Amino acid sequence: MALLEINKLTKRFSGLSAVTDLDLSVNEGQILGLIGHNGAGKTTTFNLISGVIPPTSGRVIYKGKNVTGYKPHILARMGMVRTFQLATVFQDLSVLDNIRVALNYKSGVTFWRTLFETPGMARRDNSRISENAIKLLDLAGLKHLSDQRAGSLPGGYQKLMSVVIALAVKPDLLLLDEPVRGLNAEEIAILISLVKAVRDERGIGVIIVEHNMKVVMDNCDYIVAINFGKKIAEGTPQEIACDKRVIEAYLGSE
Amino acid sequence: MKLPRLWNYLTVLIVLFLVALPLIVHSPRYFSLIDVLLLNIVLALGVYSFWTVGYLNAAQPVFFGLGAYTVAILTIKVHWPFWLIFPIAGIIPAIMAVILGLIALKIRGASFMFITIAFCELMIWLFDAWKGLFGGVGGLYPVPQPLIKIFGLRIDFSASMIPYYYLALILVVITCLVYFKIHGSLLGRVWQSVGKNADLLANTGISVFSQKLICLVVSCFFAGLAGAIYAPFMTIASPGEVSLWQGIWIVLGVLLGGIYSPIGAIIGTVFVAILNVLLEGYASIQPLILGLILTLVLLFMPSGILGFSKKLIAKLKDATTKKVAQPESKKTF
Numbered sequence: 276m277a278l279l280e281i282n283k284l285t286k287r288f289s290g291l292s293a294v295t296d297l298d299l300s301v302n303e304g305q306i307l308g309l310i311g312h313n314g315a316g317k318t319t320t321f322n323l324i325s326g327v328i329p330p331t332s333g334r335v336i337y338k339g340k341n342v343t344g345y346k347p348h349i350l351a352r353m354g355m356v357r358t359f360q361l362a363t364v365f366q367d368l369s370v371l372d373n374i375r376v377a378l379n380y381k382s383g384v385t386f387w388r389t390l391f392e393t394p395g396m397a398r399r400d401n402s403r404i405s406e407n408a409i410k411l412l413d414l415a416g417l418k419h420l421s422d423q424r425a426g427s428l429p430g431g432y433q434k435l436m437s438v439v440i441a442l443a444v445k446p447d448l449l450l451l452d453e454p455v456r457g458l459n460a461e462e463i464a465i466l467i468s469l470v471k472a473v474r475d476e477r478g479i480g481v482i483i484v485e486h487n488m489k490v491v492m493d494n495c496d497y498i499v500a501i502n503f504g505k506k507i508a509e510g511t512p513q514e515i516a517c518d519k520r521v522i523e524a525y526l527g528s529e
Numbered sequence: 530m531k532l533p534r535l536w537n538y539l540t541v542l543i544v545l546f547l548v549a550l551p552l553i554v555h556s557p558r559y560f561s562l563i564d565v566l567l568l569n570i571v572l573a574l575g576v577y578s579f580w581t582v583g584y585l586n587a588a589q590p591v592f593f594g595l596g597a598y599t600v601a602i603l604t605i606k607v608h609w610p611f612w613l614i615f616p617i618a619g620i621i622p623a624i625m626a627v628i629l630g631l632i633a634l635k636i637r638g639a640s641f642m643f644i645t646i647a648f649c650e651l652m653i654w655l656f657d658a659w660k661g662l663f664g665g666v667g668g669l670y671p672v673p674q675p676l677i678k679i680f681g682l683r684i685d686f687s688a689s690m691i692p693y694y695y696l697a698l699i700l701v702v703i704t705c706l707v708y709f710k711i712h713g714s715l716l717g718r719v720w721q722s723v724g725k726n727a728d729l730l731a732n733t734g735i736s737v738f739s740q741k742l743i744c745l746v747v748s749c750f751f752a753g754l755a756g757a758i759y760a761p762f763m764t765i766a767s768p769g770e771v772s773l774w775q776g777i778w779i780v781l782g783v784l785l786g787g788i789y790s791p792i793g794a795i796i797g798t799v800f801v802a803i804l805n806v807l808l809e810g811y812a813s814i815q816p817l818i819l820g821l822i823l824t825l826v827l828l829f830m831p832s833g834i835l836g837f838s839k840k841l842i843a844k845l846k847d848a849t850t851k852k853v854a855q856p857e858s859k860k861t862f
Contacts, residue, residue, distance in 0.1 A: 327728070351734040362729050365722045376718050380734035386743050389716040390707065397714070406717065443735050 575748025668767020
């Protein structure tokens with residue numbers, strides 16, 4: 276059983292079809308690359324899968340369950356977590372607080388508990404959450420930046436943080452929306468190795484939307500290429516590299 | 530925002546001062562003003578809290594009014610004791626907040642404030658029009674004075690204003706404890722994020738809608754309790770006690786204080802109250818002065834009074850630490 280399966284997913288905006296009859300599947304432990312030009316419908320596909328917008332037709336099946344149209348926070352609780360292109364971090368919070376907020380739901384600290392907990396309980400909760408947050412930041416090499424305001428970090432670090440935030444939610448399926456855009460080679464290496472480490476350890480599935488062809492070709496197990504909202508090719512990196520339609524569509528792009 | 534030790538002592542001093550206030554202030558007029566100020570602080574804290582999740586609520590007086598009317602109706606018509614009615618006066622507005630939230634919270638941002646304005650006017654009209662329940666334009670009068678008997682003490686609220694003062698003070702302290710606790714905790718950070726980056730927050734498994742609703746309901750609960758003290762204090766619950774104008778004053782006080790901390794909301798509200806007193810004789814130009822001050826504050830102190838003070842203190846610190854090179858400094862404040 277595939278971790279995620281999309282059947283004939285379609286989204287029309289006032290007559291314009293952004294995504295048409297898209298079929299896709301991701302297995303546990305698999306890294307799937309989703310490539311296409313700007314405007315090809317990649318982010319829309321993510322938005323459809325993660326419940327940000329409802330599809331016009333088609334189904335999203337996650338862990339065997341039909342989750343089409345489920346709200347984003349429900350899907351996150353089920354283990355489907357995504358990153359965003361622009362809204363990467365909580366700008367005004369510190370780096371540590373960013374991860375602590377991301378851990379909040381899973382750590383079971385509710386409103387009533389916050390209100391009525393004793394200082395002792397509060398201390399224990401806080402140190403437990405902070406400890407977990409620091410461990411996560413350490414994996415990405417960001418621990419030394421804990422107290423800095425997240426918005427003041429350079430863009431590359433913010434992107435890295437957005438992945439850490441996603442990982443804090445203990446995903447089973449990770450949807451990465453252009454995670455390496457704007458990063459230098461070193462930062463890309465850190466991000467990819469972080470994702471792969473989690474994939475190796477916990478067998479998560481990953482869908483990565485990217486323009487950086489080298490990253491996609493080097494790291495994806497399987498690639499789906501879309502153009503104008505329709506799938507034009509799919510296969511292993513080797514197959515895609517030789518695929519005429521893909522070459523035609525992307526001739527000259529990086 | 531973690532406050533240094535000095536502020537803890539300052540807080541204790543302020544509280545002691547407030548407890549001793551009745552001994553210092555004898556003028557009934559100022560005493561009454563201070564009492565109302567305390568209740569406004571309770572309202573302002575709720576508005577502040579809701580501001581952190583991204584909305585401005587100009588209808589806080591409505592929930593205040595609902596609390597007042599609850600007390601008036603239940604004491605006059607059903608003769609329930611005050612201690613029983615008091616929490617109910619918080620719950621009824623809380624229920625109304627749930628209704629408002631379910632209808633209006635699907636909307637983002639600025640439009641919500643307009644809905645609260647419309648809601649406020651609608652409720653004032655309702656208080657006026659539904660004569661059977663709310664007593665029409667004259668309201669419900671007189672509201673009986675509470676008589677509380679606890680631990681052998683007999684507290685007669687009809688004797689003087691002092692019991693009202695202490696009741697209001699206790700409510701303010703409890704409200705402050707609740708809100709400072711929440712906003713200093715991880716939940717406070719979560720609520721901040723609701724306002725600023727709801728999509729990312731939803732992605733961590735948190736129901737943004739639920740958080741907004743909880744925040745609104747809590748703020749309206751406390752507003753209702755404040756109204757519950759107001760009704761017997763003024764011996765009246767009428768549409769005249771609820772006004773959109775007051776709602777906007779409260780919002781402005783909160784905006785003046787800045788978003789960094791609930792303390793800002795308190796400072797801003799006190800500032801606005803003092804301003805109101807100073808402008809008392811000039812009712813016609815009040816809006817003008819108000820608009821002028823607000824514009825000036827937003828231009829020169831965009832992060833509110835508190836944000837401005839923080840920056841000022843930071844600048845002073847920089848200036849003094851340049852001269853003093855020793856690492857172990859006394860608290861330069």
